[in-house]
Amino acid sequence: MTARGSAGGRAGPYDRAMSGPLRTARRALSDGLRAAGLWYGTGVLVLAWATTALADGTMPGLGLLAVTAAVIAAGGLVFVLPVPRRFGALAVLAAIVVMTAGYAATLVVLARSPMPPGTTAAFPLSPVKTAMLAFAVNAGRRRAPLLAGAAIVAVTEACSATIGPALGAHWAFDLPEAATLALIALASSGFLIGGMRTEQPRRASMAAAGEESLARTRSIARSRAAAVVHDTVLGDLTVVALTGPGRLTAPGVERLHRTLELLASPGWAAPAEEPAAMGGPVLTAIARTEAAGLAVRLDGELAELRGLAPEVERALAAAVEQCLVNTAQHAGTDVADVTVLADRDGLTVMVADSGAGFEPDSVDRNRLGISTAVRARIEEVGGTVRVFAQPGIGTTVLLSVPKERTT
Amino acid sequence: MSSADRTSRVSLAAREPLLLGAPAPVLAAGGAALAVATAIVETVIARSQIASWPAETGAFVALVAAGVAVVLLASPFRAPFRARSHAAVLGLVLLAAVLDEVAQLGRDVRLHDDWGLAVVPVFLLVLATLRPPREVLAGGVVAVVVIAVTELGLSPSFVTPLPAPVRVMIGITQVLPPALASAALARTTLRGLEARRAAPAAQPTVDAALTVQQEAIARLEAEAIPLLTTVAVAGSVTAAQADRARAIMAELRAALIADLARGWLAEAGFGVDDPDGYTERMTPEQRTALRTTVASLPLADFERPGTASAYGQDREATLVLDLPVAARPRRNRVAPLVPLLRAVFPRADVRIDADRVQVRVDYSVPR
The missing domain is CATH 1.10.10 (Arc Repressor Mutant, subunit A)
Known part of the structure; x- marks a missing residue:
């Protein structure tokens, strides 16, 4: 786990590379708080106005109240205007001025209504102040909403204390307003403190994501390299070992040259392209083993073989071929069954023979056929391999692959 | 699952446990304290409006219980915060709000400053980070209905001569906007995460x-x-x-x-006991969460982090990481890692001892 370098505080390459997700999360949260502030503020204004209208539907000032509410809402919208950063404080100031003007106008209209508020903390003045604070959530990041909220409370309460009594509304402590300001403080500090507490694991997480990606790449490359070495070098060495003293056959020599050329080429660990053929790579692979003397009985939904992603198709073809080679070499039979079963998500190819079978637990771990040429290839494309075998009964290998490649 | 489904079914804490889940314990503790403080201040200011002190005491007890419940249940060590926890906390808060209204029966002069109504928004905000948007909204709607029914039922006893619908509307004005805001916070943030899903960084x-x-x-x-x-x-x-x-x-x-x-744990320096290869069948997200956990601890030896033992039956597996540490890590250092692990493992536990940390995760492997 080499992530400690990054976790310890020094910015490593993964920190820089993975700063995107962190920024994404912060921006998404910023959007979420903005939406919450707008919904809260607008909802309170609309409901407060509707309640006032319901309380006295004949009030002549209802239209004026709608205008003052609109002014406050307009002031709230100033917070979300896309202004350059250097004008940010100016925009906040403008929003506070516009909203305070709207609040003062609301106070005047209500004071002259048939149901004047007894205090500056009465309904609907208190909800109006709450709405202004809700809009202030959009004043910026970190402490900005709290500062803007405190400024709004100071200005509106000064306004209330100055013109309220003159209009017959005595100044009173507004608990809901104070609670809302405390809520803004809690929200801004909560996200700030929470973010600070997890700073180290977040850095570790970024490094871990990069490390995981590299490890996965190395693992795939190693599997591919092992599969190629198994299919080429080990096969050639087997030929050399079995031939013993004497001349090699012409195809044997040709095979050796092909292997050496392959190993000298760049990127040989990448899977080789199969030639396009009628029936696809899987049926082509089966045809090759039949040409070598194995009788293969095909059954099931063969047409489904055509719907696979190219890399899945290639991996499946190589794995099926290796299973059939194993049958031909080790099962003591020249007949095998290949059955294709499809479901919604994937495809299962069953390669079965009624040959010698084996005891799975007693298989020599040095047998690479299943682990590299079959399992590694199938798992590389998101599939699974299951082997069922019993001495004297036979062997069945189930190769399951997804219809779409999983990463 | 479509993007809309994902944003409806996952919470902020589960989606981004290290960033958006981290504030939950702070918000829970702060929110509970704020709610209790609001209740105390308002009770003192408007004590003349209290008609039934037993009911007011009951309301206060219910509020404190809600605060304690949300603090305990939002603890990272108890993650994830489940639907039944949501129901319990919201139920207690609404019970407190209803009892507070009942306690002022016949003496309530101003409805909109009752602390019962003032504390509901606090808890709605706290719960917004812990549960999926759809459930946050449903909880808000339930709160609105409970408050509306309560105000409707108690309206004849109100001191100020206000029509019942007006009293109901005043109550709703206190609860509906924060309910909508909480749901908007959760939904918009999750949609933002989905829409801006960062392209994987180029790796070598x-x-x-x-x-x-x-x-x-x-x-x-x-x-x-x-x-x-x-x-x-x-x-x-x-x-x-x-x-x-x-x-x-x-x-x-x-x-x-x-x-x-040589699997990924062995490559990372672990001594591995995994005869059935369960650790190789973890998802990349699970492996990343474990790598993050290991890298976040003050290990005794970073080159050899510890031992890994995986065992299981069929598709169900358990992995235990035994990690010697240089010094006992503080609980708040380990706390964020628990929700991170539980976001990708059905079950995950972290045990902290003086000289080692043990991480145990249960998971299912593909067939």
Whole structure:
């Protein structure tokens, strides 16, 4: 786990590379708080106005109240205007001025209504102040909403204390307003403190994501390299070992040259392209083993073989071929069954023979056929391999692959 | 699952446990304290409006219970915060709000400053980070209905002569906007995360693959390639070459087996006991969460983090990481890691001892 370098505080390459997700999360949260502030503020204004209208539907000032509410809402919208950063404080100031003007106008209209508020903390003045604070959530990041909220409370309460009594509304402590300001403080500090507490694991997480990606790449490359070495070098060495003293056959020599050329080429660990053929790579692979003397009985939904992603198709073809080679070499039979079963998500190819079978637990771990040429290839494309075998009964290998490649 | 489904079914804490889940305990503790403080202040200010002190006491007890419940249940060590926890906390808060209204029966002069109504928004905000948007909204709607029904039922006893619908509307004005705001916070943030899903950062994958290939070539160039080249050029095999081929085959097989058997935990320096290969069948997200956990601890030896033991039956597996540490890590350092692990494992526990940390995760592997 080499992530400690990054976790310890020094910015490593993964920190820089993975700063995107962190920024994404912060921006998404910023959007979420903005939406919450707008919904809260607008909802309170609309409901407060509707309640006032319901309380006295004949009030002549209802239209004026709608205008003052609109002014406050307009002031709230100033917070979300896309202004350059250097004008940010100016925009906040403008929003506070516009909203305070709207609040003062609301106070005047209500004071002259048939149901004047007894205090500056009465309904609907208190909800109006709450709405202004809700809009202030959009004043910026970190402490900005709290500062803007405190400024709004100071200005509106000064306004209330100055013109309220003159209009017959005595100044009173507004608990809901104070609670809302405390809520803004809690929200801004909560996200700030929470973010600070997890700073180290977040850095570790970024490094871990990069490390995981590299490890996965190395693992795939190693599997591919092992599969190629198994299919080429080990096969050639087997030929050399079995031939013993004497001349090699012409195809044997040709095979050796092909292997050496392959190993000298760049990127040989990448899977080789199969030639396009009628029936696809899987049926082509089966045809090759039949040409070598194995009788293969095909059954099931063969047409489904055509719907696979190219890399899945290639991996499946190589794995099926290796299973059939194993049958031909080790099962003591020249007949095998290949059955294709499809479901919604994937495809299962069953390669079965009624040959010698084996005891799975007693298989020599040095047998690479299943682990590299079959399992590694199938798992590389998101599939699974299951082997069922019993001495004297036979062997069945189930190769399951997804219809779409999983990463 | 579509993007809309995802944003409806996952909470902020589950989606981004280290960033958006981290504030939950702070918000819970702060919110509970704020709610209790609001209740105390308002009770003192408006004590003349209290008609039934037993009911007011009951309301206060319910509020404190809600505060304690949300603090305990939002603890990272108890993650994830479940739907039943949501119901319990919201139920207690609404019970407190209803009892507070009942306690002022016949003496309530101003409805909108009752603390019962003032504390509901606080809890709605706290719960917004812990549960999916749809459930947050449903909880808000339930709160609105409960408050509306309560105000409707108690309206005849209100001191100020207000029509029942007005009283209901005043109550709703206190609860509906924060309910909508909480749901909007959760939904918009999640949608933002989905829409801005960062493209995976470019990794030096080509270099990694090339390195592996170079390692393989170096191994083959030592003996196999020279032997095969000699045989190919000569077109014949000597007895010594055949023997040598057998020996190289055995060495090569052993090396390939060892390469393939070395899993990701072994590569990370762990001593691994995983006879059935369960750890190799973890998802990338699960492996990343474990790597993050390990990298976040003050390990005694970063090169050899500890031991890993995986066992299981069929598709169900358990992995135990035993990690010696240089010093006992503080609980708040380990706390964020628990929700991170529980976001990707059905069950995860972290045990902290003086000299070691044990991480235990349960998971299912694909068939």
